[in-house]
Amino acid sequence: MKSSILYAGAALACALGLSACGGGDGDLPLTVSIAGGVTKTGLTLVNSSNGDTVDVPAGATSIQFPKYLSTDDEFNIGYKTLPSNVEKCTFSNNKARANYYTVYTSVPTVFCTIKLHPLTVTVKGLSDAGLVLVNGSDRQTVTPNGGADVSVKMADIPEDGPYGVTILSQPGTPATATTPAQQTQTCTITGGSGNMTATGPGTTPVVTCGPKS
Amino acid sequence: MKFHLVRPALVLASSLVLASCGGGGSSETYPVKVTVANVQYPGLVLTTNGQELAVPVAAKAGDNVVLNFPNGLDYGTYYNVIPKGGTATGGGGSQPAHQNCVTNGYPREYGTAGQTASLESARKPAIEVFYSCSVNVYELSGTVTGLSSADASITLINGSNSQITVVGNATSTDPIKFALSPVAYGTSFGVTILTQPTGYTCTIANNTGVMDDALEAKKGKLDVAVNCTKNS
Numbered sequence: 001m002k003s004s005i006l007y008a009g010a011a012l013a014c015a016l017g018l019s020a021c022g023g024g025d026g027d028l029p030l031t032v033s034i035a036g037g038v039t040k041t042g043l044t045l046v047n048s049s050n051g052d053t054v055d056v057p058a059g060a061t062s063i064q065f066p067k068y069l070s071t072d073d074e075f076n077i078g079y080k081t082l083p084s085n086v087e088k089c090t091f092s093n094n095k096a097r098a099n100y101y102t103v104y105t106s107v108p109t110v111f112c113t114i115k116l117h118p119l120t121v122t123v124k125g126l127s128d129a130g131l132v133l134v135n136g137s138d139r140q141t142v143t144p145n146g147g148a149d150v151s152v153k154m155a156d157i158p159e160d161g162p163y164g165v166t167i168l169s170q171p172g173t174p175a176t177a178t179t180p181a182q183q184t185q186t187c188t189i190t191g192g193s194g195n196m197t198a199t200g201p202g203t204t205p206v207v208t209c210g211p212k213s
Numbered sequence: 214m215k216f217h218l219v220r221p222a223l224v225l226a227s228s229l230v231l232a233s234c235g236g237g238g239s240s241e242t243y244p245v246k247v248t249v250a251n252v253q254y255p256g257l258v259l260t261t262n263g264q265e266l267a268v269p270v271a272a273k274a275g276d277n278v279v280l281n282f283p284n285g286l287d288y289g290t291y292y293n294v295i296p297k298g299g300t301a302t303g304g305g306g307s308q309p310a311h312q313n314c315v316t317n318g319y320p321r322e323y324g325t326a327g328q329t330a331s332l333e334s335a336r337k338p339a340i341e342v343f344y345s346c347s348v349n350v351y352e353l354s355g356t357v358t359g360l361s362s363a364d365a366s367i368t369l370i371n372g373s374n375s376q377i378t379v380v381g382n383a384t385s386t387d388p389i390k391f392a393l394s395p396v397a398y399g400t401s402f403g404v405t406i407l408t409q410p411t412g413y414t415c416t417i418a419n420n421t422g423v424m425d426d427a428l429e430a431k432k433g434k435l436d437v438a439v440n441c442t443k444n445s
Contacts, residue, residue: 134372134403135372135373135403136371136373136375137374137397157373162376163370163372163373164370164403164404165405166372166403166405166420166421167421168422168423192405193407195407
């Protein structure tokens with residue numbers, strides 16, 4: 001009789017003990033919001049408090065750790081590995097004790113920044129001012145260097161992202177209120193479009209200028 | 214007997230106190246202070262209570278424009294600061310050229326003078342209203358012709374800004390419409406072919422420019438032309 005009471009008591013104490021120390025069988029999901037910058041696989045997040053890890057697929061906006069947490073379990077989210085095109089990832093709300101507020105309201109968030117690489121366009125044969133190159137919204141006016149090659153540095157391009165350089169205006173004088181634009185040279189571009197790789201642009205953009213055609 | 218005298222005296226005293234702190238004086242009004250972010254072009258006129266306030270361009274790019282309506286409002290007066298002829302949340306009406314300004318939402322652009330304390334100072338209570346302006350964006354679109362196979366697709370990009378893949382159409386020779394992300398007024402664009410379709414060679418025209426007044430009048434650059442021919 002006594003022993004069966006003791007046994008029950010021990011079982012109860014055991015159960016209480018387990019729930020108190022959060023053996024990973026709680027009911028709070030640990031979700032991380034992906035605020036941006038994850039364009040390819042390779043990001044593995046880790047909850048260093050319990051060793052749980054999760055792989056983030058490309059383009060995911062949120063990811064949940066496999067293990068659930070109990071109230072008051074500590075969590076501390078960081079990364080184990082980064083995608084190859086990511087410069088760094090920053091976290092917010094990533095270290096706390098689990099409760100309704102810390103897992104549902106102030107959701108842990110990670111934001112990654114993509115590596116940037118320079119894009120340089122070589123301009124050959126340019127003698128006159130007025131040449132303007134654009135890569136979408138990035139606009140660069142080219143200053144001639146007496147006919148010598150000019151290296152035009154465009155805004156940096158994110159790794160794995162595309163670029164497409166075109167000629168916005170040809171060398172010459174721009175139009176005014178009274179006179180139309182006077183084009184003095186004709187430039188063409190080759191290799192203007194491509195993708196930025198880890199080792200640089202996938203093409204070699206070259207602008208070649210000659211007499212007006 | 215004594216108590217009867219004390220009570221009316223207290224009532225009188227308290228009502229005097231109320232009057233003195235209640236801003237009952239005719240000179241005390243609540244200035245209507247407006248803060249507008251990102252005003253890049255002239256033309257914004259805000260109104261409330263029959264007053265108009267022309268909001269100038271920020272002296273330095275990125276600065277907020279902060280100014281007051283000509284007259285303050287009496288305690289309890291309802292106000293609603295909106296663009297003249299427009300709405301608070303949708304904008305419209307007298308907006309800056311090439312821009313649209315809308316309320317930040319909170320603090321509310323409407324309310325009752327004296328209802329909420331000023332963020333700035335309890336001593337100089339003001340009605341504070343916040344607006345933010347964004348530069349208008351316009352369509353960047355066009356057509357692909359000659360891409361007559363559903364297995365062929367072409368990827369077009371506007372520099373590093375936006376990208377779209379257009380799939381061919383085997384059942385119709387109508388030009389295939391496409392649109393890249395809209396482009397803000399004053400911003401350049403240059404559409405290029407990132408990847409040619411398998412079995413076709415495509416060229417592109419009308420593909421570079423700046424979203425200027427002429428294009429704004431047409432609601433955007435709508436005639437980017439991609440022409441594809443089947444490789445022989």
